[in-house]
Amino acid sequence: MSRLTAMFALLQQKNRAALIPFITAGDPSLTATVPLMHALVESGADAIELGMPFSDPMADGPSIQRASERALGRGVKLRMVLEWVREFRHSNQQTPVILMGYLNPLEAMGMATFAELAAEVGVDGVIVVDLTPEEGREESALLKACGVDPIFLLAPTSGAARVQTVRELGSGFVYYVSLRGITGAAQSDWPEVLKRVGELRQALALPVAIGFGIRDAGTVARVAQGADAVVVGSALVEQLADCRDDQTAVQVAKIFIQGLADAVQKPRSIQ
Amino acid sequence: MDKYELPDAMGHYGPYGGRFVAETLIPALDELNQAYQEAQADPEFRAELHSELRQFVGRPNPLYHAERISRRLGGAQIYLKREDLNHTGAHKINNAVGQALLARRMGKKRIIAETGAGQHGVATATVATRYGMECLVYMGEEDIQRQSSNVFRMRLLGAQVAAVTSGTRTLKDALNEALRDWVTHVDNTFYVIGTVAGPHPYPAMVRDFHRVIGDEARAQCLELTGRLPDVCVACVGGGSNAIGLFYPFINDQSVRLIGVEAGGLGLSTGQHAAPLTSGRPGVLHGNRTYLMEDEDGQILPTHSISAGLDYPGVGPEHAYLKDIGRAEYVVATDQEALQAFHELCRTEGIIPALETAHALAHAFAIAPGMRSDQTIIVNLSGRGDKDIHTVAALEGIHL
C-alpha cells in the first residue's frame, strides 16, 4: 500500500482530514528544507507538499513567486529537491511527500528519469500545475509505472467531462483549487466550495484535498469538515520568508503548524 | 507536402502547441475556442471585421517597392509590406481588432493584455476605447522605462498600465501576470494575447487575424510583379507578424520564408532572444515550443535592443515550420538591426521599428546575392517613432 493510501485509510478511520502544509524547497535557505520537513511532521502535518521552484510560476501569487525566485537565486535544482526528500526519508518512512511544480524543469530532466528518481528517493505524488490530464497521459503513465501518484487539479470551473478524465488518469488524491485565482488569494464562499467538494468525493472515488486561499486555523477547521485534506501554502511561506536563520524558521513553522493541527482533529460531520 | 492544415483539434502543430495551463483556465479556453469557431463561420462577424480593418485600421496598406534601396543593394527587388501605416503604427492592431470584436460578441466587458514594446498594449487600449470596454495592460517594469512614450499613449487612451515587477520584468513576466489576472477574473474578462503564443486556440486565432498581411501581400505582389515573391522576410518575437505574412504562402513551395530572430549582442554571448536558432523545445505560457532555457529547464533572461523581440519563447507554429524545413530562421544582431534602421531612414524616408529593422537587416544582407528580377517581401511590421529615444540614447543624445 502506498504511503498516501495508508494515510488516507488511517484518517478515514479517525474520520478526520489530513493537514498538508506546503513549503518551497530551498526557501528560506538551502539547509532549512529537510529540518523544516521534520518540524512540520513533529508539529502535526500529516503529509508534506514540497514546491519545486520554477522561473515562471504562472499559477502562483506573489508569496510563492518570490519564494521560488529566492530559491532559484540560491541555486536550487530539481536534483537537489529530490535529494532532500531522500535525506528526509532516512528518518521518516511514513509521511507522504508530494512534489508540486511546473512541467518544464521536469522535462529538462526527462520525464522518465524524473519518475524513476522520484520513486527511488521516496516521493509519493507529483502535482504538475500546467499539465492537464489531456496533455499529460504519457507523463501520468510514466509516474504510475514507477509507483508515484500523478495528482491532478480540479477547479470551480471544471465540468463533468473533465472530472471523468481526472477520475481515469489521476491517483493518490485530487487537488481541488478552491477559488478562481492564484495561490495566496482570498476565498470567502466556503459553503459553495464544500458543497462542490462533497459532490467530487462522490464522483471521483479518490480523496479530495482543498487548497488555495486557506490561511488560518478557523478556515482549516471549517474546510476540514468536508474534505479529505487541507493544504496550507502561502501563509506559511510568507512567515518563513522573514526568518533570519534555519533555527528560527523551524520554530516559526512549528508554532504555525501547531496552531493548525488542532483544527483538523475534530471528527468530520460527514463520512 | 500535403495541403497544410494545422493545428489539429487540440491545437497541436506536430509535437508543438497544445494547452499547458492551470486547470481553472481550461473551460475558458474551451469557451473561447467555441466562440471563435462560431464567429469565423458567421458572415456577419467577418463583414464587421473587414469593415473595421478598412475604416478604422486603414487597410489595405501598400506593398511598396523600395526602389532606391533595391538599386543601391544591386540585387533583388525589395518590397515592403507597410504594416507601419496601420492605425497605431504596427501590425498588432489587426489582431487587437479581431479579438476585441470577439470579446464583445462574447459579452466580456473587461479586457486585459500583456505588452513588451507597448505596440500591442497601445493597439489593445485603442480598440478597448473604440468598443467601450475597460482595459488593463500588464507591462514589465523594465519595458515601461524603455518604451515610456507608449506607456503614455496607453494612458491617454484610457487604459490602465500595471507595472510587473516579478522575474526579469519584461514581456514574459507580463504574460505570466496577465495569465494570473485571467485565472482570477475568468468570468468577465477577455485576455487579448498579443502574439501567436499562449494556449490553444490563441496561436491559431492570432494567426488567422494576421493572415490578412500575407493575403494582401500575395495579391499585391502578383499584381505588381506578375508573379509570387521569391522570399518573404519578417522579424520574429512571438512570431505574429511573421506568421501573418508567411501563412498564405505556406503551400507555395517556391517561396522561401525566413524569420529573423533577435541576435542581441551575438549568439555566442548568450545575450540574445533567439529560441528557434539556439534554444530547445520545452513548455512555457501554455504551449510547447522552442525556448531559451538553461539545462535545468529554467527560463533564461533574454536580451534584445528591441523590447518587442525580447521574449524567450516563440509561437508553436514557427517551431513546427522550422522542424519540417518549410521556414528558415536566422538572427540579426542589435548592431545589424541598428544599421538597417538608419539605412531605411536615409534611403527610403521610412523610420522602421527596431523590431522590424531585424528583418530589414537580413533582407539587405541577402538581396545583393539575388538577381534583379527576383523579389523579396519584407514585413515592415511597425514604425519607429516609439524607438527614437532608444536610438538617440545610443548616440549620446537625450531627447
Ligand SMILES: Cc1ncc(COP(=O)(O)O)c(C=O)c1O
Ligand atoms: C513593430 C513590431 N514588430 C514586431 C514585433 C514582434 O512581435 P511578433 O513577433 O509577434 O510580430 C513587435 C512586438 O511588439 C512590434 O511592435
